[in-house]
Amino acid sequence: MADNQKEYYLGVDLGGTKILTGVFDTKFDLKGTSKLSTKAGRGVDAVIERIARGVKEAVDECDLSLSQVRGVGIGAPGAVDTETGKVIFAPNLPGWKDVPLKKELEKLLDVPVFLGNDCNVCTLGVFDQEFKAKPKHLVGIFIGTGIGGGLVVNGDLYCGHNLTAGEIGHMVIEVNGPKCGCGNRGCLEALASRTAIFRKIESAVKDGQETLLTDMLGKDLKDMRSGDLRKAIRRGDKFVAKVIEEAAEFAGIGVANLINILNPEIVVVGGGVIEALQDEMMPTLVKTAKDHVMSGTMSGIEIKASKLGDNAGITGAAVLARRGTA
């Protein structure tokens, strides 16, 4: 089949718990998706096969065949070498060290594959599709289980010397603050991620704090989700409202640091926590950020919640495939 008939791009969002795949046409309309659990515990090879299966299922869902796909992009949760297409290290995927993901998938799919870090890829998706690649400089910050980010500089994804730029979640903003998964203290991720928020709530509940959440989910807060916090706040739970307010303040300080350092045109905030709690968090986040940016340097800079939500990853991965095959 001639290349000009290969009219689709695939984007894969590889996460620690699920693999989301989207099929986009050349206008970037989303034609269909597939969703599989990652089953990371089964090992590297099994996950790679599941990614390939997810791709095939998404293509089939759209009544297409792989021969109509121009390229597949993947965002992986860890340090990646975008040039060789290797996952260097992925903290949430056991055993993933120096995995030649691009090469293995190209063997299984016979389609060009392009690899990026998940948060960089989300940033690329938001930049290219939500903002139509117009801003010169943009910072993406994604608040979910962890906090990650991506930088667009002069219209291009900026990856740095070891291709690991954008580790925004491990910026220390409170020396001697709470312990972070990375081993340090006071990282933004240890103060404003879903993990940090849930830990704070669980610890307070253990200490006898009353909250609607225990009525909703039971004393052990089983299966708590960000959406539960939104419900509790809307029903008047002042404790949960305060925890979320504080997380939004920390996130706002993180955003201010990024604006002071990078002075981008747009800071876009996304991820599961923001998707669920946008109305509760964004006003405080924006106000705190503006209060902490150097006087006179904020002119024309916008801080916005992303509209792409959970689709930022598959969108960005498909953009990666388009840029790679262009």
Added chain:
Amino acid sequence: MADNQKEYYLGVDLGGTKILTGVFDTKFDLKGTSKLSTKAGRGVDAVIERIARGVKEAVDECDLSLSQVRGVGIGAPGAVDTETGKVIFAPNLPGWKDVPLKKELEKLLDVPVFLGNDCNVCTLGVFDQEFKAKPKHLVGIFIGTGIGGGLVVNGDLYCGHNLTAGEIGHMVIEVNGPKCGCGNRGCLEALASRTAIFRKIESAVKDGQETLLTDMLGKDLKDMRSGDLRKAIRRGDKFVAKVIEEAAEFAGIGVANLINILNPEIVVVGGGVIEALQDEMMPTLVKTAKDHVMSGTMSGIEIKASKLGDNAGITGAAVLARRGTA
């Protein structure tokens, strides 16, 4: 005189207290300098005339004339518009708001003038002359009365949307930490600048802390300089050693944040405090930074003290002139 006979670049480092000017030949050998106090209190026009006088004195010192100068670069302490050549705002120069410095100086000197932010200009000087423009991405951080920085991305000075990128000193690293001149709390500048270090020492001495510094300078620590701290430490003053150790730790956390965000090839540390206390601060600064950078992302990245010292400003300003007239 033909342009190819205009064989000199001038670099001006405009500070709150002094105006330093350097004459460089096309090989960037420093042929001579002039130094004038700024006399900022005399107002904007008086300072502009003093800058012009400093330029003329430096040229005369080298037995040259202005007609042999290809361009003059200036680093100014504040927000500048590099395109129009205006100083937007300079916190340490009273009355400096929207000052068309380029235009005014070109009137007085009849030579092309190029303007940059002082820390950006220092970074450019270190990048171009100390590192021979080889690193792709470099971050400069300058610790003096305040703390400022500059970013080189893809071999070029990165200035951001409002041309104010690199405000590294106002990155919050200790929420609710000590008050900063900018009005916020816990900025790097409020923890690791000369001002922060001196304030800590003065306050401890008031509270009865014993230190060799009072033997050296008297009870009121009059005219204390960074070099005095070095002398006290080398004579065994454990209190001063501890204050400097803590400042180096804070600076190291700031450097780690920048590496986590930007993953540059080189972080170069300069400024008066580092020039005076390099041996005392750099080992702790580098160790703390490495301890706080995300595991596996530091490979090949160097953290170095600049060798240009106080000449970084005039060197960078002359590089600005060379790039502007190229």
